[in-house]
Amino acid sequence: MLAGNFKFADLLQAIITLGIELPAAWQHQFAKIDGFTVDSRQVNATTAFIALQGVSAHGSIYIPSAIENGGKLILEDIQQGSTCQAKLIPVSDDTSERGCVVIQIANLASKLVEFFKTLYPQIAKLKQVLAITGTNGKTSVASLYAQMLSHTGRSAATIGTLGCMQYHCDGTTTNVAKTYNTTPDNVSLFGYLAWFADQDVYYVALEASSHGIEQGRTFGLPIDVAVFTNLTQDHLDYHGSMSAYGAAKRKLLNNPRIRSIVINADDPESERWRNAVNSGQQILSFSVDDRNQTQAQGADALYADCIEYLDSGIQFRLNTLSEKHHMTLSLIGQFNVANYLAALGALTMAGIELATLIKYADKLVGVKGRMELIKTHSASIIVDFAHTPDALKQALVAARKHTANQLWIVFGCGGDRDKAKRPEMGKIAASHADKIVLTQDNSRFEHTDKIIDEICQGISNEGNVDSKSVIRIVERQSAIKFALSNAENNDLILVAGKGHEDYLDIQGQKIHYDERAYVKTLAGEFL
Ligand SMILES: CC(=O)N[C@H]1[C@@H](OP(=O)(O)OP(=O)(O)OC[C@H]2O[C@@H](n3ccc(=O)[nH]c3=O)[C@H](O)[C@@H]2O)O[C@H](CO)[C@@H](O)[C@@H]1O[C@H](C)C(=O)N[C@@H](C)C(=O)N[C@H](CCC(=O)O)C(=O)O
Numbered sequence: 001m002l003a004g005n006f007k008f009a010d011l012l013q014a015i016i017t018l019g020i021e022l023p024a025a026w027q028h029q030f031a032k033i034d035g036f037t038v039d040s041r042q043v044n045a046t047t048a049f050i051a052l053q054g055v056s057a058h059g060s061i062y063i064p065s066a067i068e069n070g071g072k073l074i075l076e077d078i079q080q081g082s083t084c085q086a087k088l089i090p091v092s093d094d095t096s097e098r099g100c101v102v103i104q105i106a107n108l109a110s111k112l113v114e115f116f117k118t119l120y121p122q123i124a125k126l127k128q129v130l131a132i133t134g135t136n137g138k139t140s141v142a143s144l145y146a147q148m149l150s151h152t153g154r155s156a157a158t159i160g161t162l163g164c165m166q167y168h169c170d171g172t173t174t175n176v177a178k179t180y181n182t183t184p185d186n187v188s189l190f191g192y193l194a195w196f197a198d199q200d201v202y203y204v205a206l207e208a209s210s211h212g213i214e215q216g217r218t219f220g221l222p223i224d225v226a227v228f229t230n231l232t233q234d235h236l237d238y239h240g241s242m243s244a245y246g247a248a249k250r251k252l253l254n255n256p257r258i259r260s261i262v263i264n265a266d267d268p269e270s271e272r273w274r275n276a277v278n279s280g281q282q283i284l285s286f287s288v289d290d291r292n293q294t295q296a297q298g299a300d301a302l303y304a305d306c307i308e309y310l311d312s313g314i315q316f317r318l319n320t321l322s323e324k325h326h327m328t329l330s331l332i333g334q335f336n337v338a339n340y341l342a343a344l345g346a347l348t349m350a351g352i353e354l355a356t357l358i359k360y361a362d363k364l365v366g367v368k369g370r371m372e373l374i375k376t377h378s379a380s381i382i383v384d385f386a387h388t389p390d391a392l393k394q395a396l397v398a399a400r401k402h403t404a405n406q407l408w409i410v411f412g413c414g415g416d417r418d419k420a421k422r423p424e425m426g427k428i429a430a431s432h433a434d435k436i437v438l439t440q441d442n443s444r445f446e447h448t449d450k451i452i453d454e455i456c457q458g459i460s461n462e463g464n465v466d467s468k469s470v471i472r473i474v475e476r477q478s479a480i481k482f483a484l485s486n487a488e489n490n491d492l493i494l495v496a497g498k499g500h501e502d503y504l505d506i507q508g509q510k511i512h513y514d515e516r517a518y519v520k521t522l523a524g525e526f527l
Pocket residue numbers: 038039040041052053054055056057058059060062180181182183184185186209210211212215217
């Protein structure tokens with residue numbers, strides 16, 4: 001478990017911030033504690049349990065199992081108005097004074113901020129904590145932010161879908177911890193921030209999902225800057241409506257530490273963000289759309305115009321009120337210019353000079369498996385994670401702009417999941433691609449041929465694809481090889497659905513399959 005270092009004396013002091021003084025005789029029970037978790041399954045003699053109210057249950061029901069796992073210290077949230085107290089629960093069959101100390105605190109979640117501030121004073125050393133929210137682009141902005149820092153000789157970290165990543169000054173990265181949510185729970189996040197501070201990593205970009213914000217996972221974190229990328233339809237099963245989904249994201253602004261906000265002027269939702277800022281919060285907007293640039297112009301704006309799509313990147317002019325720079329990024333898709341501006345904006349808020357940051361633009365790379373371009377001397381391949389209709393459309397639209405000749409799409413759909421999306425994705429492929437190769441994805445317990453039949457239903461009579469341009473090759477590697485072997489010079493092949501994943505789920509078996517590695521090897525054969 002990744003968590004910051006602390007001294008036992010700091011832990012005792014942190015407990016005092018909860019309003020409890022423990023009998024001195026109990027303190028040795030938990031002297032070996034070196035971390036905290038909200039999950040009883042991770043509790044042991046050195047990891048304390050924090051039992052909080054969850055979405056579907058209260059963590060307190062798992063206290064017996066935390067004790068069974070050898071837990072020595074438990075902080076339990078109890079009802080508002082109840083008396084805070086501490087008790088020593090003896091370990092069964094144990095006649096000595098050994099046991100587990102349970103501290104019951106009313107409204108514990110809100111008191112954890114002070115608790116962790118005392119436990120982890122090193123967090124105060126962080127120079128900038130960035131929280132990025134938005135339907136798309138969180139991982140990409142976080143990665144661009146950290147890459148720019150590492151190029152300027154500063155270590156940085158990202159916390160999100162890809163795990164906890166440390167970006168070293170020499171340009172290498174280490175995945176230091178796995179994350180089970182895009183935005184981990186509040187207790188883990190305090191631990192991660194302290195751990196990074198211990199490693200002298202002072203810039204951290206955190207992906208803040210709407211679920212995470214709504215559930216208080218970002219509560220009380222020392223966030224300096226919030227970034228809003230965009231809002232499109234997603235997660236309505238959880239939030240109920242687009243307005244509730246948007247409002248959940250804006251709750252990030254309630255964090256009193258946030259001083260600056262970087263918003264996407266091209267998204268209509270940004271107006272709500274402007275209206276929601278609190279006094280003392282500075283706004284910087286960014287735009288890649290000529291129509292919004294009058295609005296984006298001003299002292300606190302970054303905007304890109306004169307955008308040109310190259311076969312392996314994008315050229316544009318970066319504008320501030322006083323500066324204009326011609327830039328090249330080796331990234332695919334207009335949205336990556338927006339992501340770049342968002343990351344750049346956040347870093348200028350940290351006081352790093354624009355002139356320093358933009359020097360490294362051509363060294364920035366995309367997130368692995370997301371619009372990742374692999375070139376051969378004839379056609380090129382983009383590996384992307386898109387596996388929903390909207391994502392597939394976005395990826396195809398973005399890829400088209402970089403295609404000098406024909407655009408190919410190689411994809412399939414997962415089995416035992418939402419079947420309605422199959423014809424829909426077929427329809428999108430037919431409207432946006434010139435050549436379609438249908439193949440397997442995670443077919444699970446379904447027959448790939450049947451899944452492909454359903455995709456084909458959406459392809460019929462759609463767009464610019466005639467039946468001769470639709471090829472079915474079940475085995476995924478063969479499908480990709482077919483596309484590359486038959487592509488002409490300057491064709492672009494988008495291989496969608498697997499991205500960074502390293503397996504195919506077939507008949508209940510996760511077979512190792514690393515599409516990025518495969519495509520790179522294949523491209524080598526075509527060089
Ligand atoms: C619906 C939802 O969001 N649930 C999240 C929530 O779980 P919960 O509060 O429902 O947990 P619970 O089962 O009621 O348990 C209550 C408490 O008991 C603890 N517990 C539970 C079981 C046990 O054996 N022992 C134990 O101690 C839990 O850790 C929790 O603290 O709090 C947990 C800890 O923070 C999250 O891991 C969990 O995410 C679940 C796994 C999930 O899949 N969430 C998705 C919807 C999500 O959050 N996705 C977003 C990204 C969305 C996107 O942009 O794509 C994300 O940030 O990952």
